[in-house]
Every structure is written in structure tokens, then in C-alpha cells.
Amino acid sequence: MAAPLTLDDHPARQAAAAFADHLRRNRLRSAHTVRAYVATAHRLIAFLGRHRGEAIDTGFLSAIEPADLRAYLAHRRGEGLTNASAARELSAVRTFLGFVNGEGAAIPRVQAPRVKRGVPRPVTPAEAKALAKDAADAHDVPWLAARDLAVLLLLYGAGLRVGEAMGLDAGLLPLGEAITVTGKGNKARVVPLLPVVREAIQCYAELCPYPLARGIMLFRGAKGGALDAAIVRKAVRAARGRLGLSERTTPHALRHSFATHLLGRGADLRQLQELLGHASLSSTQIYTAVDATHLMDVYRAAHPRA
Known part of the structure; x- marks a missing residue:
């Protein structure tokens, strides 16, 4: 044989x-x-x-x-x-x-398994702010505290993916009212910055002991190298544990929250698609379900006959 x-x-x-x-x-x-x-x-x-x-x-x-x-x-x-x-x-x-x-060649059609899309669960604005502050307060070193506060406020306040934040170039400094972010597929988009986010990043930049110049990553690790996304996730896990928040409170949940809260304030789907860097509108439409779910949660909690 x-x-x-x-x-x-x-x-x-x-x-x-x-x-x-x-x-x-x-x-x-x-x-x-x-x-x-x-x-x-x-x-x-x-x-x-x-x-x-x-x-x-x-x-x-x-x-x-x-x-x-x-x-x-x-x-x-x-x-x-x-x-x-x-x-x-x-x-x-x-x-x-x-x-x-080769391009355009026929590929056998096979039915893909049905996947039920889960609805992202956003954190509240108060929870997002508390998470960022708690992660910062966990540090004894002031510049590390300022860094974690800046990163988490950026994820929530600008809707960035954690990898996009880690990829920001220090050449963005000094910050203006918006930054250019490179997302999936190497596509660039312009994202406005809230004053509180700009101030947090500027505070971090002033305290950072390592040089911040064009061609160098903006967010730095404790030893001076580029900050690893795993460090951000670890900080969020520790902070949510101390605050008693759900395990679904992750760095990416802050991006979900950004999207949901904007939609609730009247942003249309096309605007949201551009801000999030989604390739297709279908990826953005999930937040309409998120917003409806959030409203029902509020209704059930507040209405005496819910």
C-alpha cells in the first residue's frame, strides 16, 4: 500500500x-x-x-x-x-x-454556512470615560497614564480600530481639527478630532520621554518601541474588571459605541460609513439595529409597564 x-x-x-x-x-x-x-x-x-x-x-x-x-x-x-x-x-x-x-475565472459555487450577525453592544458614554480614566489611573508613571487615556479616548471619540490607532505616525503632531487615518485595504480617511481627544493626545506627547517625529509611531511602549495593541487590550481587561463592566467591553466596543452614539445623534449611514472606513454600507447598517436595541433597553428599564 x-x-x-x-x-x-x-x-x-x-x-x-x-x-x-x-x-x-x-x-x-x-x-x-x-x-x-x-x-x-x-x-x-x-x-x-x-x-x-x-x-x-x-x-x-x-x-x-x-x-x-x-x-x-x-x-x-x-x-x-x-x-x-x-x-x-x-x-x-x-x-x-x-x-x-486568474482574474475572472469561474470558481465552483458552494453555499456558505448561514451566519447570524450579532448586534454589537455599545458601552455608555459614562462607561467609556470611566474605562479610559481607570486604565490611566492604574499607572504610576505619568506619561504612561497619559498615553492610555489618549488611546482610549481616541478609540471612543474618533471610532478608530485599535490597529489604526497603533499605526498613527507622530508626524501628525501638532494636531489640527482632523487626522488622516489609514484603515483596511490601505484606504485613507479623514476623521475629525474632538477637543478633549486632541488635548489628551497633546498631553501625552508633551510627557512622552521618547522623540516623536515623522516616520515614528505616535504611541510608544514603556521601552520606547511602538505600542502593541495587546497592551491596550490588557489595560482594558484590567480596567473593566475593576469597574465591574461586561467582558464585551473591549477596545473594539469603544468603536461600536462611537458609531451607535453618532447614529443616535442624527448622523446618517453614509456619513457613518465614511467615518468608520467601511468598504460597504451593509457593514454600517448593523448600527441601525444597535440603536433600536439600545432604545428598547432604555424603554424596558424606564417604562413602568414594559
Whole structure:
């Protein structure tokens, strides 16, 4: 009996390596996304080799059948993937096959698992401010306290993703009434800054012991390197624990809160889409459900017959 095929037996593994370079250079995907998508490509190739009992090359991938993809997804679901994870896996597979087969090539259609979109739970303005203040108060070093206050007020007051905040260049200083933020897909957008956010960032910049100049990250770690998003998440976890806030109170929840509170103040969806840097309006429309949910929560808490 022949030995089972391994990943190294498959010529298509070279396509997976080229796929990584394509994602980085042409699609401008993050390092995390590149790792995840390429890992999926390798899993697909290895599975197909076992499933079909032959070495897999790009010719096979070009002629792949829907049944092969359904078998792969069934295999992955058997390994414990949820609907959401399986849908992401299928998206990565389609992207890989699109790269292998060329632009515009037909890719077998396979029904993606249904994913129920959860409604983000925003924190209240008071909770957001308390979270930022508590995270700052946890530091004995004044410039670190000012840094954490500035970062969290920026996430809540400008709706930035934590990665976007970490990527800000110190060349933005001195701050004006708005900043240019580079978001997903390397797309730039202009985001206005509230006075309280500008003041917090300026206070941090004045206290920071490390040079802040163009070409250097604005937010710095304790030893002078670029601040890691993991440090921000850790600070938020500790602060929410001390304040007794929900585990869903995360740095990203501050962005949700920014969106929800703006919508509640009358911002329209197109304006919100631009401020958040969403590629499609459908990503922004979820906040209409958030706002309705928030109003019902207030109603139930306040109305004597609710």
C-alpha cells in the first residue's frame, strides 16, 4: 500500500507560497490575514490529496469540482468549526482559487454556512470615560497614564480600530481639527478630532520621554518601541474588571459605541460609513439595529409597564 500523501508531495504548495506574496503586495492584507489564508490554502491542498489519492497541482485546482469543496468544508466542520469560522474558511478558499485560476475565472459555487450577525453592544458614554480614566489611573508613571487615556479616548471619540490607532505616525503632531487615518485595504480617511481627544493626545506627547517625529509611531511602549495593541487590550481587561463592566467591553466596543452614539445623534449611514472606513454600507447598517436595541433597553428599564 502506498504511503499517504503529505503536503510536500503536492506541486500546488508552490502556488500557496506565491499566494502569500500576492496577498501582501497586491491585496495589502495584514500579516494575520496572510497567515490565516495561506494556512487554509495548505489545508485545502493536503485534504484534496488525501481525498482524491493523488498529488495536487494547479491544473487540478483549476478544474476543482463543487463536490470537492463541499467535502473539504464537511471535513473542517467535523474538526469543530462553527458556522462563522466555516464561512471565513470558504472565503479564504475562494480567494486562493481565484488567485490560482486568474482574474475572472469561474470558481465552483458552494453555499456558505448561514451566519447570524450579532448586534454589537455599545458601552455608555459614562462607561467609556470611566474605562479610559481607570486604565490611566492604574499607572504610576505619568506619561504612561497619559498615553492610555489618549488611546482610549481616541478609540471612543474618533471610532478608530485599535490597529489604526497603533499605526498613527507622530508626524501628525501638532494636531489640527482632523487626522488622516489609514484603515483596511490601505484606504485613507479623514476623521475629525474632538477637543478633549486632541488635548489628551497633546498631553501625552508633551510627557512622552521618547522623540516623536515623522516616520515614528505616535504611541510608544514603556521601552520606547511602538505600542502593541495587546497592551491596550490588557489595560482594558484590567480596567473593566475593576469597574465591574461586561467582558464585551473591549477596545473594539469603544468603536461600536462611537458609531451607535453618532447614529443616535442624527448622523446618517453614509456619513457613518465614511467615518468608520467601511468598504460597504451593509457593514454600517448593523448600527441601525444597535440603536433600536439600545432604545428598547432604555424603554424596558424606564417604562413602568414594559
